[in-house]
Each structure stands twice: as C-alpha cells, then as structure tokens.
Amino acid sequence: MLTVTSGHRSDVGRVRHHNEDSVLVGERLWAVADGMGGHAAGDTASAMVIDGLRPLDDRPALRPGDLVAALHDVNERILAHGHANPAVRGLGSTVTGVAVVSVGGADHWAVFNVGDSRVYRYADGTLARATVDHSEAEELILEGVITPEQARTHRARNIVTRSLGQPDAPQVDLWLLPQTPGERFLVCSDGLNGELDDPVIHDILAASPDPGLAAEALVEAAIRGGGRDNITAIVVNVEGDDPELGTTNPRPKEVPA
Incomplete structure (x- = not known):
C-alpha cells in the first residue's frame, strides 16, 4: 500500500511586489502555475x-488525456479573458505538475509540463529532471550552443x-511513470531553480x-x-512497500499530446 x-x-521573493505563482496541492494532483503578463494579468x-x-483532483480514475484536455480548455479560457479585457491582453502562464492517473487499471504517475517551470524526481539518492524546459535557453543547450552553466545567466x-x-x-509534454516506494x-516554478543549481537542490x-x-528549506535557500x-516549491513523497511496482529507476514513457 x-x-x-x-x-x-x-x-x-525579494524583488517582485506580487506573487504570480499559483499552486494546487491535492490528493491526487499537484501543480504549479507561473503567471505572465504583470500584476493582475499574471495572477489571473x-x-x-x-x-x-x-x-481533476476529485476523479478516482483520472486518465492522461483528461490532463491534456483540461489544459487545452484553460488555454481557451485565458484567451477569452484577454479578448474581453484589452488591458490584460497577452496574459499567460506556464504549468507543470504530477498526477495519479489510471493506465490499464493500475495507478501511474503522469508528469506534465508547458513552459519553463519544472518537475524533479529524487530517488535512491539521485536527483533528475523529469521535465524539459520550453525556453530559448534550453533549445540552445540541446543544440550544443551553450552549456547548462552558461544558460543560468544567458540573455x-x-x-x-x-x-x-x-x-x-x-x-x-506528458510522461508516464510507475509509482515507486x-x-x-x-514541482517548482523557475524562481526556485533560477537561484539554486541542481546539486544544491x-x-x-x-x-x-x-x-x-523540504519545501520550506528550498524556498528559503532560493530567497537567500x-x-x-x-x-514556489511542492515536495511530494511516496511511501510504502509493494514489490510488484517495479524498479526504483523506471524509464519514463512519453505520451503524445
């Protein structure tokens, strides 16, 4: 169990006057959204x-496609809000998170992402990024133009x-992982990993x-x-013992959106 x-x-943080991050800390779904567009617009x-x-947090048999459909619907709502309110037109948000989904009658993790907020997975003493940033800096890294260290200060x-x-x-982006004790x-906004490199995390x-x-310590370190x-930081722990759940280093399966 x-x-x-x-x-x-x-x-x-120390510089901004308003917090444009929003969080969902549920029973089966955990997410961070980082708003863009300035105060009021980003918050909204x-x-x-x-x-x-x-x-979606209340659905006992959430499917991976339900997450994608919900985010497509949110995209339309944000667009409609911008059209109806010209003063905030162009508002937007990133989103990333993890959710318990049902695949083949068994619970799995769905890791999802749009933008440059991140999900990390920590297991067996090893930290690994579970998402890929959707940013120009990340594209330059993947092309070999700059290093991850250079990306931290790149324009x-x-x-x-x-x-x-x-x-x-x-x-x-959506990946499926078996649940592993x-x-x-x-799950964090880029305000955290922008201040802390992976070894510190x-x-x-x-x-x-x-x-x-852990969440408190991470945010305090980023402030310092x-x-x-x-x-914003959400830390999710998986505890228990079920030998049928597989290895502790599963290979993620990417699901087409």
Whole structure:
C-alpha cells in the first residue's frame, strides 16, 4: 500500500511586489502555475490554470488525456479573458505538475509540463529532471550552443517558447511513470531553480525527508540566493512497500499530446 504526502511553500521573493505563482496541492494532483503578463494579468492567468485543474483532483480514475484536455480548455479560457479585457491582453502562464492517473487499471504517475517551470524526481539518492524546459535557453543547450552553466545567466534564459494563453492549442509534454516506494517529486516554478543549481537542490532534499520542511528549506535557500522572482516549491513523497511496482529507476514513457 502506497501513501503519498506533500508539503509546499510559495513566496513573493525579494524583488517582485506580487506573487504570480499559483499552486494546487491535492490528493491526487499537484501543480504549479507561473503567471505572465504583470500584476493582475499574471495572477489571473495562473489562478485560471489551477482552477481548471482542480476538478481533476476529485476523479478516482483520472486518465492522461483528461490532463491534456483540461489544459487545452484553460488555454481557451485565458484567451477569452484577454479578448474581453484589452488591458490584460497577452496574459499567460506556464504549468507543470504530477498526477495519479489510471493506465490499464493500475495507478501511474503522469508528469506534465508547458513552459519553463519544472518537475524533479529524487530517488535512491539521485536527483533528475523529469521535465524539459520550453525556453530559448534550453533549445540552445540541446543544440550544443551553450552549456547548462552558461544558460543560468544567458540573455535568453527568461524567453519561454510554450505557455498557456497562446492562439494555438498548447503542446503538452506528458510522461508516464510507475509509482515507486521511496521516490520523491519536486514541482517548482523557475524562481526556485533560477537561484539554486541542481546539486544544491539535491542536498536540501537529501537533508530534509519531511516534504513540508523540504519545501520550506528550498524556498528559503532560493530567497537567500537572491529571490529575484516568485518562488514556489511542492515536495511530494511516496511511501510504502509493494514489490510488484517495479524498479526504483523506471524509464519514463512519453505520451503524445
């Protein structure tokens, strides 16, 4: 029997005056939305994303396609809001998260992403990114033009290539993973990983087994690192013992959106 526990924290940071991040901390779905478009617009867009996902948390047999459909619907709602309110036209949001979905009658994790917020997976003492950033900096890394270290200060680091609120239906990255006892997920806005490199994130998770304390420690470290953006972290722990769930280092399966 598996038990899932979680903890979270969101902070405005040291520079911004408003927190445009919104979070969903549910029973079967955990997500972070990072709004774009300035105060009011960014707040509104990220809140609309979370409001659109919230009903899915109550579904006992959530399917991967339900997540994609919900995000497509949210995209249309954000567009409609912008058209109806010209002062905030162009608002948008990233979104990333993990959800318990039913595949073949068994529970799996669905990791989903649109934009440059991230999901990390921590298991067996190893931290790995479970999502790919949709940003110009990430594209330059994949092309071998810059290194991940250079990307942290590159002028393209804040240019997002996918988001909700665009005229075309968003391409949602979605991967399926078997549920594994002992694994942990970190769902965060780019305000966290923009201040903390992966080794620091690894060390904080390793030192903080409690999900609530881990989220607090991660956000506090990002604030000390500069806090130049809003900072949000959700830490999800998977506990229990089921030998039929497979290995602790499963290979993710990408699902076409």
